[in-house]
Amino acid sequence: MKIVVLGAGVIGVTSAWYLRQAGHEVTVIDRQPGPALETSFANAGEISPGYSSPWAAPGIPQKALRWLFMNHAPLIIRPNLDPKAVRWMWQMLMNCNNASYKRNKGRMVRVAEYSRDCLMALRQDIGIRYDERTKGTLEVFRTQKQIDGLAKDIQVLKDGGVPFELLDTDGCVAAEPGLAASRHKIVGGLRLPNDETGDCFKFTNALSAKAEAAGVVFRYGVDLRGLVCEGERIKAVQTADGDVEADLFVAALGSYTPAFLQPLGLDVPVYPVKGYSLTLSIIDQSRAPLSTVMDEAHKVAITRLGTRIRVGGMAEIAGFSKDLPEARLNTLKHVVEDLFGGAGDLNHPNLWSGLRPMTPDGTPIIGPTRFGNLWLNTGHGTLGWTMSCGSGKLLADLISGQTPDIETHDLSLKRYAA
Template sequence: MKIIILGAGVIGVTSAYYLAKSGHEVIVLDRRDGPAKETSFANAGQVSPGYSTPWASPSLPGKLFEWLKDPKHSPLKITPRLDPAMFKWLLLFAANCNRHHFDVNKGRMLRVAQYSKTCLDELRQETGIQYDNSQKGLIQLFRTSQQLDNAYNDMRLLSLYHIEHSLLDTKSIIEHEPGLANAQSLLKGGLYIPGDESGNAYKFTKKLAQMAEELGVVFQYNTTIEALEATSNSILSIRTSSGRMTADSYILAAGSYSSLLLKPLKLDVPLFPIKGYSLTLPLTNPEAAPVSTVNDETYKVAITRLGNHIRIGGTAELAGYDLSLHHNRRLPLETSFSDLFGPTDFSKATFWTGLRPATPDGTPIIGNSGKFKNLWLNTGHGTLGWTMACGSGRLITDMVNQKKTEIPSQDLSLERYKNAWI
């Protein structure tokens, strides 16, 4: 079968690799000049199944009140705009901020993320792929007693899905991460997830794209996707800057831009870009840096060691498709790192921004589009595209092949939103 994949980020490339391995003729289109040049380029670097948690939670309304009191350091910023899509998304997001939906959504996310880690482990064993990868776990740091209390529900769900974890006191945190010694007075505790890991998503995607090419995948870069052309129930072709292209099936893995491509087809997808930022700086003082990766629950910031660099990623901004760098958004990143690891010279840091394709419930959309029999969706992974990439690629491959997926997947499709729009 001939398959065209729209998007060459980590989701599109993993999908291409697994589809090619199963015998398909695969073409991948992307407007950039290479793979992983957008959201996958400089993300936080975490492969963190145990930290797979929806933003929509029962505790979020209270956090919003605290963040509004300190907008400079707030991990969330909403730019007011007359945007019906954002308004609808926020309504659905708010509807998920309760215990029942949180548990359901987190369960789905844990299922996909844990499966994806298994797939990544198998891929690494089969190919020997290297990408500044490290398997030294993750510690979620709590600065307040309330954060510590909230962790107990997360631990309940981790236990339910058999994900190894432990609650650490401050002494144990320092034993795992000696660089945090000077921040001991700030910490109330931490949730340690030894199975989580880290790695450079850009390096991974670039190398996997090369492996996919060896399997026969054709990557057509510098190609803008202008429109999907369809009948009432099938995609006929894709109009691109290089001309029309046809295939037997199409997989949409265009991240935040997926919903824009589907809108002319009158297919509503509850997907909205959540703008995130990162800083990447040279590792100059290993003693004042994480051994692997830590997450600061207060600032919603992830700090990861990637080879000879430190990646500091976080913040969430609802500003549509604006990719401009707002330097005031560096402050939460810099403050979090300096609080935890001491005063730091950020003058050599590379500042970057990308758009995370977020669903209101935090769960990706993986499956057939429903309206068009030969259109498949693999998008909406939010902050966890890197964490869920290999599993998502395997799932969509099994679905296209009409093969039973290795984990339950029916509730991952767009169908779960069928009655959600107002």
């Protein structure tokens, strides 16, 4: 089939790669001048299937109220919210219960674990390089109360067969020696030895080059205007350069997917949740992280990317704003200096923000729509990098009529109709 993929972030590019490997004729269209120039550009860098958890969890409403008054809060809500934001937050609150959390986390871990396996296979098959490391992920806890609240997450890890290690303070420092100077601030940790790290921007650019060499056509700098319908099928995508016809279309536009598809009467429950990252050059190797360390108290990840440290986190409900308030810079600087003091060059920080496309239940939307030839691959939230390869492979298998390697019935848009 002739397939058009809308969006050249990590989700769009992995979709294009696997669709091409399945034998389809693929064109990718994006308004940016190259791949991975929006949300995929400078994310936290962690590939953490075991930490795939929905923001909608029991106790989150109470925590959110406390976070609003913290100096270095993991959640920021801007005033003057639009109705879409209010509706999305209400839907998320409806998922803040034990049953929904267990179901949603199970879905997310299933996709993320499969995606990690797909990434490993891809790396072996084509030798792609992206500052990757396979040294696991460590979540550190500053209070015993945080450790006591792990029961639900550990049960999901056990149910999914995900290896994990519960560590005391000494174990955390043994896994990440750079924490030695801050050991008095840590009471324990949860380590997932099979997790990985890597630069999503480097990966997406490298894979797009491989895809182009394999026959995928990339059209950059092209504004998308809308979709042309004929009955219950899509005939073409309207662009500033004219209409592009195809047999099938894949919307992988991240946070921009709902607005683009709204004229078709499709209600896609994805909302942009803004995140921030800080990139620092390493100036002291002995104090730097070896892999990813997640600070549970601040919901901030600190990741080693080659000779750099990437500090990423926070969730800000602010629509499509991409401004860079100094308060967010101060939070990221505080967390990295608090745990890995002296490791990175804080005199030359590189601050960035991106819009994570989040669903109310945390699970991505992968599958068909009521239009027979329009498919979705969006809504991955903070886990687009973690879930990218698996999502692309699942999409390609479903479109090609192949039986996917994992269950997919609860990943499509239909679950919201129920």
